[in-house]
Amino acid sequence: MAHGICPHWVGYLLINPLRKLFENPNKILGPFVQDGMIVLEPGCGMGYFTLPLARMVGPKGRIIAVDIQSKMLAALRRRAQKAGLLDRIELRHIRGDGLGVKDISGKVDFAVALHVVHEVPDPASFFTEVRQALKQGSKFLVVEPKGHVSEDQFAESVAAAENVGFVSEILPQKVGGRVALLIKKTN
Numbered sequence: 001m002a003h004g005i006c007p008h009w010v011g012y013l014l015i016n017p018l019r020k021l022f023e024n025p026n027k028i029l030g031p032f033v034q035d036g037m038i039v040l041e042p043g044c045g046m047g048y049f050t051l052p053l054a055r056m057v058g059p060k061g062r063i064i065a066v067d068i069q070s071k072m073l074a075a076l077r078r079r080a081q082k083a084g085l086l087d088r089i090e091l092r093h094i095r096g097d098g099l100g101v102k103d104i105s106g107k108v109d110f111a112v113a114l115h116v117v118h119e120v121p122d123p124a125s126f127f128t129e130v131r132q133a134l135k136q137g138s139k140f141l142v143v144e145p146k147g148h149v150s151e152d153q154f155a156e157s158v159a160a161a162e163n164v165g166f167v168s169e170i171l172p173q174k175v176g177g178r179v180a181l182l183i184k185k186t187n
């Protein structure tokens with residue numbers, strides 16, 4: 001159910017501070033992120049969630065921020081530099097033929113994909129790669145926009161994640177978003 005890739009100029013709309021009124025990064029991510037964690041964020045865009053994540057993990061933590069659009073990552077780099085958080089964020093530009101995270105296999109404490117899965121052409125591979133990167137028992141939070149993704153389409157994505165070995169929990173819907181928590185329970 002891949003939609004088109006979000007054009008890079010939309011990235012500027014997504015970093016509007018007013019977004020906090022209906023998608024507050026601290027409320028959405030706070031329950032899952034702790035000091036010192038390694039967090040994987042595929043489809044980071046210009047970093048609306050990346051900068052708050054970097055604050056949450058503190059100076060000993062690290063965010064692996066992955067995107068297929070170099071313009072998104074360039075804007076995130078500038079914003080992170082300005083906020084003094086660049087040393088906690090590793091930016092990875094990928095070509096779209098995989099997430100490029102084999103080197104961190106089994107090292108990630110938490111992963112999050114916010115408004116990304118509906119843009120991914122091969123969800124099975126995407127979920128497989130995120131799962132491989134996670135530590136045993138770690139969680140992957142998936143949030144999808146209600147406007148683009150129907151309930152059935154969301155259920156399809158969750159089923160694709162379960163097929164590659166995630167155990168899922170559908171969380172109460174947030175305003176405008178469909179939310180699932182995927183857990184890596186077995187190898």
Ligand SMILES: C[S@@+](CC[C@H](N)C(=O)[O-])C[C@H]1O[C@@H](n2cnc3c(N)ncnc32)[C@H](O)[C@@H]1O
Pocket residue numbers: 005006014015042043044045046047048049066067068069072094096113114115116119120121
């Ligand atoms: C709608 S934007 C959301 C950005 C950010 N997560 C947010 O909520 O502000 C989707 C992002 O996912 C990226 N993306 C799409 N397909 C991807 C893929 N296969 N791997 C990594 N990033 C991808 C796009 O380039 C874009 O930056």
